[in-house]
Amino acid sequence: MSDLDILNQTLAVEHIGIAAYDAALGTGLLGGPTAEAARAFRSDHVRHGELIVEQIVARGGTPVSPRDPADYAKAYPPLNTEADIVAYAIELEAVATRSYVASVAQYEDRSLALLGAEIGAVEAQHWAVLLAASGANPVPSPII
DSSP: OOHHHHHHHHHHHHHHHHHHHHHHHHOOOOOOHHOOOOOOHHHHHHHHHHHHHHHHHHHTTTOOOOOOHHHTTOOOOOSSSSSHHHHHHHHHHHHHHHHHHHHHHHHHSHHHHHHHHHHHHHHHHHHHHHHHHHOEEEEEOOOO
């Protein structure tokens, strides 16, 4: 798999995260600190996407476009309560974290590996905050 392929895969993960946070915030179910965290995490995903797009374009590639929000929504579990939303966000942030960690070894360009590690660390922070918000151990394992 080429560096451009890996970049586009991680960009697709960011698109999913942005759409999920948009959907979560749009429910009106998130209150106070949870809504603030969701807005901050969404902003982080947007910035991650921008950084990835910059790398794709710099290498002559074409960034994968986000799908229609309705397409993403088909994969969401029921989001009827704040707890449902937090549980789903935990899953998404875990997937994002693991995707970035896995990408580090795959990049031929080691500067991209560093970028993947840096973004993956932020995804892990999101995951830990959400686990804590759910009442779970925010660091359930010594390794990702």
